[in-house]
Amino acid sequence: MNPAFQMHRLFPVQVAQFDFDEGFQQRVRTRVERYLESHRARRDVVEGPVDSVQTSYFAGRSILADAGLDELRDAIMAAAEQFLACFDVSAMPLVVGHSWINLFRPGMQETEHSHEGSVLSCSYYVDAQPACGDFVVPDPMGARRIHRTFLGLAGRSAEGAIEQRFTPAPGRMIMFESWMPHSVLGNKSDATRISIATNLNRR
Numbered sequence: 726m727n728p729a730f731q732m733h734r735l736f737p738v739q740v741a742q743f744d745f746d747e748g749f750q751q752r753v754r755t756r757v758e759r760y761l762e763s764h765r766a767r768r769d770v771v772e773g774p775v776d777s778v779q780t781s782y783f784a785g786r787s788i789l790a791d792a793g794l795d796e797l798r799d800a801i802m803a804a805a806e807q808f809l810a811c812f813d814v815s816a817m818p819l820v821v822g823h824s825w826i827n828l829f830r831p832g833m834q835e836t837e838h839s840h841e842g843s844v845l846s847c848s849y850y851v852d853a854q855p856a857c858g859d860f861v862v863p864d865p866m867g868a869r870r871i872h873r874t875f876l877g878l879a880g881r882s883a884e885g886a887i888e889q890r891f892t893p894a895p896g897r898m899i900m901f902e903s904w905m906p907h908s909v910l911g912n913k914s915d916a917t918r919i920s921i922a923t924n925l926n927r928r
């Protein structure tokens with residue numbers, strides 16, 4: 726006799742993926758290309774002091790504003806609303822806290838980090854060729870990750886995994902709670918991987 730079986734799945738980690746259409750991709754790409762040719766970009770996009778990435782993060786200015794990416798900003802705000810709806814809490818007014826551009830030239834990568842202090846964060850891929858560096862989410866429950874690794878329990882299913890990977894594609898956006906640790910694998914393509922990162926804060 727089989728007993729009634731129920732697997733309770735506790736405390737999931739939400740990662741939302743949005744894929745925008747060709748027209749949207751092209752409009753964003755055109756503005757980003759224009760920005761990258763500008764004096765501003767030459768001033769603001771610098772080599773990261775720790776990670777091998779070229780970024781405007783440290784300039785402290787908003788790429789969404791500097792590159793005139795109003796359409797992307799509006800899409801990010803709408804996506805955030807959709808994300809938070811899954812929590813079933815009262816609406817939280819959000820604002821763009823910071824937004825920046827990341828250029829991963831061939832060979833570049835980014836070590837594990839999180840965007841603490843913000844509510845939601847996201848990465849929108851402007852240009853992403855195959856093998857340009859997956860977005861990696863290690864199981865944030867460190868004890869479980871070590872337990873499964875040590876005992877050889879790291880399974881092939883999503884539930885048994887010790888990490889999950891998301892493959893960037895043009896027009897794709899990955900959104901997550903800002904506490905969530907993540908990293909970017911090395912760019913093994915021969916083209917530059919271009920992403921726009923945004924932190925959303927509580928207004």
Ligand SMILES: [Fe+2]
Nearest residue numbers: 838839840907
């Ligand atoms: Fe990040």
